[in-house]
Amino acid sequence: MKNRRLTEIIKRLEDHFGSNVRKSARKKKNLLDVLIAVKLSQNTTDRTSHKAYLNLKRRFAKWEDLINAPLQEIKKEIKVCGMAESKSRDIKAMLREMKKNYGKLTLNHLRRLSDDEIYEELLGYKGIGTKTIACLIAFGLERPAFPVDTHVHRVMNRMGIVNTTTPEKTFDVSNELIPVESKTTFHLNLIKFGRSVCKAPAPLCGECCVYDLCNFGQKQYYKDRNKGKIKENNFIILENI
Ligand code: SF4
Structure with missing residues (x-):
């Protein structure tokens, strides 16, 4: 029964937000670029983290150049996305360690590893x-995965x-529950849904396509309170790196 409900939720969100994960136009993405873009996206909006990423790419022709740059210079380029101090420090330390471990700055070897091996290595x-x-x-x-952020x-x-x-606990439990083929799409749709409908402070339950499937105890209250306030936000930057 629970799985039938989950299957129906996945389907309705796909009907509403779409079911296609956009594949990269390039044959293979640069995995280090993606990792740094994801790191910059922590606790900020897609728009500002994308700006910070482009600033870094413009300032440092190669990631090797960032390793030797003063922290202040890195911070200046990414301050737009917040937490610039810790993000600069972490990125610089991570690149330095990767250079030491792999001899060069590439993550291409991850393509040969299983998902579990990738988690083990990068953690x-x-x-x-x-x-x-x-x-x-x-x-x-571009393998199936179900990242869990605050919205999800x-x-x-x-x-x-x-x-x-x-x-972290949601990640562990969800990965057992969600069908492999739906993982990435469901992740993207939950983010879009969480930003536009099931918002953090006040969900727009009156506009919700899964209202009848939701167990939230206050859904009737929010349905009455927030009628007609839906706002779309489909800007998912990681699909574009
Ligand atoms: S009914 Fe309300 S709380 Fe439940 S999923 Fe929809 S918007 Fe979120």
Whole structure:
């Protein structure tokens, strides 16, 4: 029964937001570019993190150049996306360690590894967590993956698909529940849905395409309160790196 409900939720969100994960026009994405873009996207909007990413690419012709740059210079380029201090430090330290470990700055060897091996390897780098790695797998390697950010965590719990206290726990439980072929699309659709309908402070339950399938105890209250306030936000930058 629970799986039938989940299947129906996945289907309705696909009907509403689409079911195609955009494949890269390029044959293979640069995995290090994607990893850095994901790192910059933490706790900010897609628009500002994309700006920070483009600033970095413009300033440093090769990622090797960033390793030797003063922290202040890196911070200046990415300050638009917030947490510039910690992001600069983490990216610089991560690149330095990768250079030491691999001899050159490339993550091409990850293409030969299983997902589990990729998690195991990249979790060893400071500032790289499961969400970041799942994004790399989904948008860099274009394999099925279900990254869990705050939107995904919130919506999955409100709907009653999971009952968890942290995005990490939601990630663990969800990966068992969600059919492999639906993972990346469902992730993208939950983000779009979480930004435009099932919003953090006040969900627009009156506009919700899965209202009858949702277990949220206050859905009737929010249905009455927020009628007609839907706003689309479909800008997903990681599909474009
Ligand atoms: S009914 Fe409300 S709480 Fe439930 S999924 Fe829809 S918008 Fe979110």
